[in-house]
Amino acid sequence: MTDTPARLLNLLSLLQTPREWPGRELAERLSVSPRTIRRDVDRLRELGYPVEATKGAVGGYRLVAGTAMPPLLLDDEEAVAIAVGLRAGAGHAIEGVEEASVRALAKLEQVLPSRLRHRVSTLQNATIPLTRGDGATVTPQTLTALAGAVTGQERLRFGYRAGDGAETKRLVEPYRLVSTGRRWYLVAYDLGREDWRTFRVDRVSDPFPTGARFSPRELPAGDAAAYMTRSMSRAQPEVDLDVTFDAPAEFVAARLPAHLAPTATGPDSCRLRTRTTDSTEWLAVRFAMVDAPFTIHGPEPLLAYAAELGARLGAATRG
Numbered sequence: 515m516t517d518t519p520a521r522l523l524n525l526l527s528l529l530q531t532p533r534e535w536p537g538r539e540l541a542e543r544l545s546v547s548p549r550t551i552r553r554d555v556d557r558l559r560e561l562g563y564p565v566e567a568t569k570g571a572v573g574g575y576r577l578v579a580g581t582a583m584p585p586l587l588l589d590d591e592e593a594v595a596i597a598v599g600l601r602a603g604a605g606h607a608i609e610g611v612e613e614a615s616v617r618a619l620a621k622l623e624q625v626l627p628s629r630l631r632h633r634v635s636t637l638q639n640a641t642i643p644l645t646r647g648d649g650a651t652v653t654p655q656t657l658t659a660l661a662g663a664v665t666g667q668e669r670l671r672f673g674y675r676a677g678d679g680a681e682t683k684r685l686v687e688p689y690r691l692v693s694t695g696r697r698w699y700l701v702a703y704d705l706g707r708e709d710w711r712t713f714r715v716d717r718v719s720d721p722f723p724t725g726a727r728f729s730p731r732e733l734p735a736g737d738a739a740a741y742m743t744r745s746m747s748r749a750q751p752e753v754d755l756d757v758t759f760d761a762p763a764e765f766v767a768a769r770l771p772a773h774l775a776p777t778a779t780g781p782d783s784c785r786l787r788t789r790t791t792d793s794t795e796w797l798a799v800r801f802a803m804v805d806a807p808f809t810i811h812g813p814e815p816l817l818a819y820a821a822e823l824g825a826r827l828g829a830a831t832r833g
Contacts, residue, residue: 518554521546525554529565529577536574551575593630596622652698652715657691659721660700664688669726670702673719686711687728692742699742703731710734712742753813755797757786761806769804794819 521544528535528543541548555565555575566578663670667687674684686702689710693699698715710733759766759776763784766776774792776784790797798820801808810817 522554522557525551526558526563526577529558529563529575534568534574534576540575593622593626652718656715656718656721657698659723660688660691660715660718663721663723664691666723667727667730669705669724669728670721671724672721674713675717675719684713685724686713687731689730689733691715701733701742752789752791753815755786755788755790755813755816756811757801757808758811759784759786759804759806759808761804766804766806770800774800798823 524544525540528540537548537551540551544551546554555567558565564578565575567575660670662668669685670688671683671685674682676682685705686700687705688700688702690701691698692701692712700713700715700718702711702713703709704711755774757776758779760783762782763776763778766784766786770776770786773790774786774788776786778784794815797816801810801820802823810820
C-alpha cells in the first residue's frame with residue numbers, strides 16, 4: 515500500500531480495536547515493512563494519537579487514553595449506533611449531556627453518508643423512547659439545523675407557533691441553543707422585531723438557513739443562560755416553594771430535576787425549599803410522580819391546585 519494517507523487511516527482503524535498489535539502483523543496487514551509501520555506510528559503520534567509501543571518478542575502497538583480526544587474512525591454500524599444515541603440525548607433534553615449531544619450530532623450528521631442517515635432515521639422512527647416529566651420533544655433535524663446556523667453565524671428563517679396558537683414567520687440571527695432540562699430554547703436576535711427573543715424549539719417549524727452570514731450582536735445579559743433565566747423570570751413570577759417528603763433525599767432527588775434538590779432532614783425524610791418559576795400545574799404533577807408521601811407548605815396557589823387536582827382524581831376513581 516503506497517498511498518500514505520490511506521495507509522495511515524487503515525493503521526489507525528486497526529489500532530482502535532481493543533488489542534495490542536505486533537509490528538510484524540501490522541506490516542503484513544498493510545503490505546509494508548516493519549520500518550514503515552514505525553514511521554507511520556510516529557506520524558500518528560504527531561497528529562495527537564497516543565500510540566503506545568512495547569518491546570520484546572511479543573511486543574507491539576496499541577492505542578491508549580491520552581490527554582485529549584483525537585478524531586475517531588467509525589465503521590457503518592458504530593456510526594449508526596452513535597447517531598441514534600445522540601439523537602435520543604438531544605431530542606429529549608437529557609440533563610447534563612443535551613448541548614454536547616447537539617454539537618456532536620451536528621458534526622456527525624454533516625459527514626454521515628445518505629445511506630447511513632436513512633438507516634438512523636428508520637431505526638429511530640421504529641422506536642419509542644420512555645421519558646419522564648412533561649418535557650416537550652423536538653426532532654433532531656430541527657436541532658441540528660439550529661445548531662448549524664448558530665455555529666456558522668447564518669441567518670435563519672422558520673415558522674413559530676406562540677403559546678396562544680398564533681402562527682408567525684421569523685427571520686433571526688441565532689445566538690445560542692439553551693436547554694433547561696425539560697425544554698430546548700433558541701436565543702436569537704429577531705430582525706423583524708429588532709430585538710432579542712427566546713423561542714421554544716418544540717414550537718419551531720421548517721427551519722431554513724438562508725446562507726446570509728452575520729456578525730454576532732452583543733447580548734444584553736452576560737451569556738445566553740443568564741438571558742434565558744431573566745426572560746423566563748419575566749414570563750413567570752418566582753414563588754417560594756416549600757415541600758417535605760417522607761422519603762430519603764437521594765430517592766426524591768433522583769426523581770426530580772436538578773434545580774429542585776431537597777435537603778435531608780433525617781434518614782427517611784427531606785425538605786425542598788427554593789425559589790422557582792416553574793408552573794403550579796407542573797409542580798403538582800411532578801411531586802405526585804415522586805411516588806412518596808409529601809406535604810406542601812407553600813405557596814398557596816400550589817396548595818389550592820393540588821387540592822383541586824386531588825378532588826378531580828378522586829372523583830374519577832369513584833366512577
